[in-house]
Amino acid sequence: MEKILYIENIANETEVRSLFLIKRADLRSKHGEQFLYMTLADRTGTIECKVYGNRVAEAARAVKTGAVYAVNGVGKTKQTGELYIFSDSEQTLESLMNEPVTLMNGQATEFIFTPADIKGNAAELQKIVAGIINGDLxxxxxxxxxQRFYECPAAIRRHHEYTGGLCEHSLETVKIALNLVETMPRTEINRDMVIAGAVLHDIGKIFCFDKVGYGYVPNDTYNLIEHITMGIMFIDEYKNLISESQLLQLRHIIQSHHGIYGDVVPLTAEAWLVNQADGASSMLRSIVDDLAETPKGQKKKGLRSEKFLWKAV
Structure with a gap:
């Protein structure tokens, strides 16, 4: 079976018979009826899919995330305007219970969705890091x-949830933070520390996702320890390269970058800057991506931002 239909071409009542990457697959239940809730992907985007049938529990146990399967169904629009694929096809269940599709050389790019410019973002971020004046830092x-930093996502079901998302988010954060520094005269802010903290604030996430097949999935570290603790542990591996004062400040920036929602609140100007820039990047990216999926002239609650949004006509 060839890839003949792309997600960007699916609309309400579109007949769907094509190959998709399975990013997530969860067995759910509503009104006593079980169904398989999946997130599908190809190079044009992602879409939710609900699969019904007598063997959904068996399919949920068999399906492999990060792999490509054939899906048959029909495009449907919820009252909220969100598009998804509905499937009660035995062919879909049969496909999910069998081995995934084996891709030929070069075919994988048809199923990997990322709006991020991975190479461009890496080059731009490295240029900013090269601008740190203090040589040790x-x-x-x-x-x-x-390489993990440049390729892994920043989140699951949230902001920057795609390949290359972590680097893109970190780049946005450091650029926002530096712009804030430039707009604040009469302040004693360590610009080098702002760059270092903004770039590394989410570094622990490189330990929170595993590459499985053609996608990323959260691992036990993601669920049990989280990225802040892992980030602090990781930077300590290189602590001999910088002073104790610099290490302490970086630990604080990482530990406090969730602001009032974290265990430690920011106490330095640099930590507050990173906290504000991080929040701006994560929320605005979530809003922009949610609005891209919102019909014009309609109000809809975004899946990533969890905010009600309205898109201008």
Whole structure:
């Protein structure tokens, strides 16, 4: 079976018979009826899919996230305006219970959705890091960044939830933070520390996702420890490269970047800057991505932002 239909071309009542990457698959129940709730993806985007049938529990146990399967169904629009795929096809259940589709060389790009410019974002972020004046701190930050940082997502079902999302979010955060520094005269702010803290505030997330097949899934570290603790533990591996004062400030920025919602609130100007920039990047990206899926002239609650949004006509 070939990839003949893309998510961007699915509308209400569109007949769906195509291949999709399974990003997530959960067995759910509503009004006593079980169904398989999945997130499908291809290079044009993502879409939710609900599969019904007598064997959904069996399919839920068999299906592999990060793999490609054939899905048959029909496009449906919820009252909220959200588009999804409805399937009660035995062919879909049969597909999900069998081995996934084996892709030929070059086919994988048809199923990986990311709006991020992975190479461009990496180059821009590295240029900003190269602008850190303090040589020890500059080397420290550079040592903390590896390929996982540039490729893994920043979240699941939230902001920047795609391949390359972590780097994109970190780049947005550092650019917002530096712009805030420039707009605040008469302030004693350590610009180098702002860059280092903004770039590394979510570094622990490189330990929270595993590459499975052609996608990423959260692991036990994501569920049991979370990224803040992992980030602090990770930067300590390079603590001999910087002073105790610099290490303490970076630990504080990472520990407090969730602001009033975290265990530690920001106490330094640099920590407050990173907290505000992080919030702006994560919320605005969520809103922008939610609005992209909102019909013009309609009000809809975004899945990522969890805010009611309205899109201009």
């Amino acid at each position: 500059r080397l420290f930050v550079a040592c903390c960044l590896d």
